[in-house]
Amino acid sequence: MRIHRYRTEKGVVAYANQRTDGTFAELEGKLFSGFRETGRRAIVQQLLAPVVPTQILGVGLNYRRHAEESGAKLAPFPVLFAKGINTLQDPGGPIILPTKLLSNEVDYECELAVVIGRDCKNVSRDHALEYVIGYTCANDVSARDWQLRNCGGQWCRGKFFDTFCPLGPCLVTTDEIPDPSKLTISTRLNGIVVQDWNTGDMIYSIPELIEFLSGSTTLPAGTVILTGTPHGVGMAAKPPRWLISGDVVEIDISGIGTLRNPVIGEK
Numbered sequence: 001m002r003i004h005r006y007r008t009e010k011g012v013v014a015y016a017n018q019r020t021d022g023t024f025a026e027l028e029g030k031l032f033s034g035f036r037e038t039g040r041r042a043i044v045q046q047l048l049a050p051v052v053p054t055q056i057l058g059v060g061l062n063y064r065r066h067a068e069e070s071g072a073k074l075a076p077f078p079v080l081f082a083k084g085i086n087t088l089q090d091p092g093g094p095i096i097l098p099t100k101l102l103s104n105e106v107d108y109e110c111e112l113a114v115v116i117g118r119d120c121k122n123v124s125r126d127h128a129l130e131y132v133i134g135y136t137c138a139n140d141v142s143a144r145d146w147q148l149r150n151c152g153g154q155w156c157r158g159k160f161f162d163t164f165c166p167l168g169p170c171l172v173t174t175d176e177i178p179d180p181s182k183l184t185i186s187t188r189l190n191g192i193v194v195q196d197w198n199t200g201d202m203i204y205s206i207p208e209l210i211e212f213l214s215g216s217t218t219l220p221a222g223t224v225i226l227t228g229t230p231h232g233v234g235m236a237a238k239p240p241r242w243l244i245s246g247d248v249v250e251i252d253i254s255g256i257g258t259l260r261n262p263v264i265g266e267k
Contacts, residue, residue, distance in 0.1 A: 003016075004018055051136070107144050133171070142164070183253055189247060189250075190248055
């Protein structure tokens, strides 16, 4: 199922399944307890992020070639950081460049996002995917100056600004993506491909990440896990390729679709 969360013409938030012919069918039920089609056609006024996360956990340096381009030493365990719920942004919504806490080094990061469908703790990698409800595209937008220099090397401030976690366009359930390690993933900046790789380059697989993140820790349903970005980030370009107002960023993952967001300055 390709689950879209959307706003109707009357402003009501609802869910729909996108059929193979591109039309939308209304769904009734709840995301974590199950949906069924009503048989009625859905009129999508505005696409919303497909899930409202209970928490957003990010994993850094999880693609081999990205770790190489960053010149970073690999840690013995996955690198964990958090993004606030305030960072959530809808498909088509703007990525807002911060000016109050000014950053001139805002970067894009295409990522496969994993959505946990039921509470879990101390899950083994062999059973980890049983707790996943589906996958979506994410852009782990990062202010590199705040991430790497201004705050003593801790990452959260640079990844915590409003709108710094667009998600979408839909949540694709696990029955349609049986192996998340075989997906192509890319970023286009103003129509030019700047990242183009595949999820098979992950250092820690999704089952390994869930095993680690759930260790002695409850992951509630609705937890969104950002699984890392491949090489080609703006920070590594020569000269660096920072986002500016007027840019358009598109994240594309095979089997899921395209997440598109314009870039504007904070007013």
